[in-house]
Amino acid sequence: MSHRIWGVCATMEPKLPERLLMGPGPSPVSPAVRLAMAEPVVGHLDPRFIQLMDAVADGLRLVFGTANRLTLPLSGTGSAGMETMVANWVEPGDRMLVVRHGFFGERIRDAAARRGAEVAVLDAPWGTAVPADQFFDTLERVGPVKLVAVVLAETSTGVLQPLDGWADAVHAQGGLLLVDAVTAIGGMPVDVDPRGIDVCFAGSQKCLSVPPGLAPFTVGERALAALRDRRTPVGTWYFDLTMLGRYWGQERFYHHTAPVSMVYALAAALEEVRQEGLPARFARHRRAARALWAGLEAMDLELLVDEPHRLPSLTTVRVPDGVDDATVRGLLLERFNIEIGGGLGALRGKIWRIGTMGYGARIENVVRVLSALEVVLGRRGGAEAAWRAWESER
Ligand SMILES: *Cc1c(COP(=O)(O)O)cnc(C)c1O
Numbered sequence: 245m246s247h248r249i250w251g252v253c254a255t256m257e258p259k260l261p262e263r264l265l266m267g268p269g270p271s272p273v274s275p276a277v278r279l280a281m282a283e284p285v286v287g288h289l290d291p292r293f294i295q296l297m298d299a300v301a302d303g304l305r306l307v308f309g310t311a312n313r314l315t316l317p318l319s320g321t322g323s324a325g326m327e328t329m330v331a332n333w334v335e336p337g338d339r340m341l342v343v344r345h346g347f348f349g350e351r352i353r354d355a356a357a358r359r360g361a362e363v364a365v366l367d368a369p370w371g372t373a374v375p376a377d378q379f380f381d382t383l384e385r386v387g388p389v390k391l392v393a394v395v396l397a398e399t400s401t402g403v404l405q406p407l408d409g410w411a412d413a414v415h416a417q418g419g420l421l422l423v424d425a426v427t428a429i430g431g432m433p434v435d436v437d438p439r440g441i442d443v444c445f446a447g448s449q450k451c452l453s454v455p456p457g458l459a460p461f462t463v464g465e466r467a468l469a470a471l472r473d474r475r476t477p478v479g480t481w482y483f484d485l486t487m488l489g490r491y492w493g494q495e496r497f498y499h500h501t502a503p504v505s506m507v508y509a510l511a512a513a514l515e516e517v518r519q520e521g522l523p524a525r526f527a528r529h530r531r532a533a534r535a536l537w538a539g540l541e542a543m544d545l546e547l548l549v550d551e552p553h554r555l556p557s558l559t560t561v562r563v564p565d566g567v568d569d570a571t572v573r574g575l576l577l578e579r580f581n582i583e584i585g586g587g588l589g590a591l592r593g594k595i596w597r598i599g600t601m602g603y604g605a606r607i608e609n610v611v612r613v614l615s616a617l618e619v620v621l622g623r624r625g626g627a628e629a630a631w632r633a634w635e636s637e638r
Contacts, residue, residue, distance in 0.1 A: 261581055262581065263577070263581050263582070263583050264580075264581060264582045264583065264604075264609060264612060264613070265583050265599070265604060266582060266583060266584050266598055266599050266600070266604060266609060266613050267583045267584050267585035267597060267598070267599050268399045268427070268450075268558055268585040268597045268599055269399070269427070269447070269449045269450045269456070269599065269601065270449040270450075270455060270456050271449065271450055271451065271453050271599055271601035271602045271603065271604045272453060272602070272603045272604040272609075273453055273454065273455060273509075273603065274453055274512075274513070274516060274602075274603040276512050276515075276516060277453065277454060277509050277512045277513050277516070277603075279512075280508040280509050280511065280512035281455075281505045281506075281508055281509045283505070283508050285504050285505060286504065288501045288502045288504055289496060289498070293502075293504065293507075294496060296507060296508070296511050297492060297502070297507065299511055299514075300316075300317060300507060300510055300511050300514060301315050301316055301492065303510075303511070303514025303515070303517065303518065304316070304317065304460045304462065304514070305462070306514070306517070306518065306522070307429050307430050307434065307446075307452070307460070307514070307517060307522070308425075308429065308434050308436045308444060308446070308460065308462045309433060309434050309435040309436050309437055309438060310436035310437045310444075310462050310464070311437060312436065312437075312462045312463055312464055312465075313493075314462065314463040314468065314485070314489050314492075314493075315460075315461070315462040315463075316460075316461055316462075316488065316489070316492040317448070317458040317459060317460050317461070317506075317507065317510055318445075318458065318459040318460075318461050318483065318488070319457075319458065319500060319502060319503050319506075320457070320458075320459050320483075321447060321448075321449070321456045321457060321458075321459060322426040322445070322446065322447025322448075322449070322450075322456075322459050323351075323459075324459045324483065325424075325426070325445025325446060325447065325459035325460070325461050326348075326351065326352060326355055326424065326445060327355060327480070327483055328445065328459070328461060328480075328483040328485060329393070329422050329443055329445050329461075330352070330355040330356050330358075330359050330361075331359060331478055331479055331480045331483055331484075332471060332478050332483070332484070332485045333390075333391055333420065333422065333443060333467065333470060333471070334356050334359040334360065334361045334391065335359075335360070335474060335475060335476055336359070336360030336361075336476070337360060337361075337362060338360070338361050338362065338390045338391060339361070339362050339364070339386075339388070339389040339390055339391075340356055340361040340362065340363050340364070340389055340390060340391040340392070340393065341363075341364050341365075341366060341382065341383060341386055341387070341389045341391070341392045341393075342356065342363055342364070342365050342366070342392075342393050342394075343365075343366045343368075343374055343379065343392070343393070343394040343395075343405070344365050344366065344367050344368075345367070345368040345369075345370065345372065345373060345374055345395070345398055345401065345403055345405060346370055346395065346398035346399075346400040346401040346403065346588075346589075347398075347399075347400035347401075347588040347589045348395045348398060348399060348400060348424055348426075349393075349394070349395050349398065350589070352393045352395070352424065353365060356391075356393070359479065361391070364382075364386040364389070366378070366379065366382045370400070370401045370589075370590055370591060371401050371402075371403065371548045371549050371560070372403065372549075372550075372553065373403050373404065373405045373406060373553045374394075374405060376406065376408060376409060376410075379410060379413075380409075380413055383413055383414065383417065384417075387417045387419070388417040388418050388419065389417070389419050390418070390419050390420065390470075391419055391420055391422055392410070392414045392419055392420070392421050392422065393422040393423070393424070394407070394410070394421075394422075394423055394424070395423075395424040396423050396424060396425045396428045396434065397424075397425065397426070397427035397428040397431075397432070397555050397557065397558070398427075398555075399426065399427040399450075399555075399558055399597070400587075400588040400589065400591065400597075401548065401549065401560060401591070402548060402549045402554060402555050402558045402559055402560035402597065403549055403553050403554075403555065404428075404432070404553055404554065404555045404556075405553075406553075407421075407423070407439055407441075410439075411439055411440030411441060411442070412440065415440065415466070420442040420443060420466060420467050420470060421440065421441050421442050421443075422441075422442065422443045422444075423436075423441045423443070423444045423445075424444075424445060424446075425444050425445065425446045426445070426446050426447040426450055427447075427450045427451065427555065427557050427558055427601075428446070428451070428557070429446035429447070429450070429451060429452060429460060430450070430451035430452040430453070430513075430517060430525070430602055431450070431451030431525070431526070431529045431556060431557040431601060431602065431605070432451075432526055432529060432555075432556055432557065433522075433526065434446070436462055436464070437464075441464070442463070442464045442466050442467040443461075443462075443463055443464070443467045444461070444462050445459055445460065445461045445462075446459065446460040446461075447459055447460070448460070448506070448509075448510055448513075450557065450599075450601050450602070451529065451557050451601045451602045451605075452510070452513050452514075452517070452602055453513055453601065453602030453603040453604065454506070454509045454510050454513045455506070455509060457503060457506045458503070458506050458507070458510055461485075463485065471485065471486065482500065487499050513602075526556070528605055528606075529556040529557055529600060529601075529605045530556045531634060531637050532556075532600040532605040532606060532607065532609075532610055532634075533554070533555070533556040533557070533559060533600050533605075534633055534634075534637070535607055535610050535630040535631070535633045535634040536559050536598060536600055536610045536613070536614070536630060537551075537554070537559060537633075538629045538630055538632070538633035539610065539611075539614040539625075539626035539627060539628075539629045539630030539633070540559070540561050540614070540626065541629070542625040542626050542628070542629030542630075543614070543617065543618065543621070543623040543624070543625060543626040543629075544564075544623065545561050545562065545564065545623075546561065546562045546564075547559065547560065547561055547562075548560040548561065548562060548591075548595055556600065556605075557599060557600060557601045557605070558597055558598070558599050558600070558601070559597070559598045559599075559600070560587075560591075560595045560596070560597055560598075561595060561596050561598065562594065562595055563593065563594055563595060563596060564621070567621065569586055569587070569593045569594075569596070570586070570593075572596075572617075572620055572621070573585075573586060573596070575620050576613075576616050576617070576620065579616075580612075580616040582612060582613055582616050584596050584597065584598050584599075584613065585597035585598070585599070598613060607630070607631065607634045610630050610634070611627045611630055611631060614626035614627040614630050615627045
């Protein structure tokens with residue numbers, strides 16, 4: 245008997261299904277990006293590939309909102325960005341403040357503690373953002389700290405954390421502001437330079453609509469100086485940014501082999517971003533999200549987050565009383581080929597997470613999710629309300 249486990253191969257069965265990915269990631273990949281991944285593989289020091297690396301770095305500067313020279317995609321998923329941030333800037337005994345308004349904030353705390361940071365935590369109830377005053381008060385109370393880390397777009401709760409004035413406050417007491425922008429990049433402004441963010445990481449698989457596997461990363465001058473001033477060597481070889489900077493920078497010093505086809509995919513996705521234009525792209529995300537909210541509310545479902553703090557890329561909605569979370573998600577997947585996400589941590593079984601990310605942030609997808617939910621939950625009016633909300637923004 246042959247073992248035909250490779251469903252991804254065109255000549256083998258069964259073929260993988262075409263799911264509509266409306267969860268917290270990965271998001272739908274556009275046809276142009278899929279085709280880019282099928283291009284011939286060239287050597288990673290080929291002159292044509294080096295041109296592509298430069299174009300990718302430029303595209304990343306655009307979506308990050310920065311002129312930082314050290315801007316590159318790390319070879320790994322979004323979590324590799326988190327690991328790199330912590331490994332390069334945390335030294336044992338460093339004092340750090342982690343703002344924890346969800347599951348990913350807790351992961352930053354965990355990663356930093358493993359590297360020996362002395363971590364203070366500022367918590368906010370899940371589903372809310374940290375008020376500015378509370379942040380400034382906490383910083384004054386626990387400071388001075390070398391590092392402050394925060395998740396801009398908390399994918400576990402659907403909350404957008406405002407950062408007005410944060411970088412100035414952190415810099416004033418001699419520290420650096422580190423930001424997780426995984427679910428923000430490509431779907432809303434990250435504004436690394438305008439906000440004064442020192443270190444920022446992201447992921448390829450959310451609003452950039454590239455398969456999982458790359459982690460965009462950018463570093464400002466202040467953070468570079470802190471890296472040069474380290475007392476101890478960086479405790480990871482693969483994610484040592486100084487070495488990676490020599491590979492992606494002018495020297496092209498061999499560090500590791502870039503995942504060539506993934507870089508093609510990111511290049512194609514960034515070209516699509518450039519053609520659409522950032523303002524139009526951000527507006528499309530907001531419009532799709534508002535249509536989704538209107539539809540969910542028309543079905544008498546309760547959104548977890550107050551409107552001013554909602555993400556345009558990820559919506560959290562409470563599972564109604566008497567409804568089994570996993571059963572509904574299973575039906576959506578098996579009968580309708582639609583993926584949405586469940587809750588993480590304390591919100592497990594209590595919410596659904598519906599993504600409107602990148603290539604997926606379109607009305608036809610919102611209507612498909614809502615129609616399927618209407619059928620499965622036995623409720624009415626969602627798809628129609630979404631369509632009306634979408635049309636009202638013309
Ligand atoms: C998805 C996500 C990550 C982790 O990215 P992976 O690609 O799953 O490794 C980190 N932070 C946030 C906010 C995310 O949404």
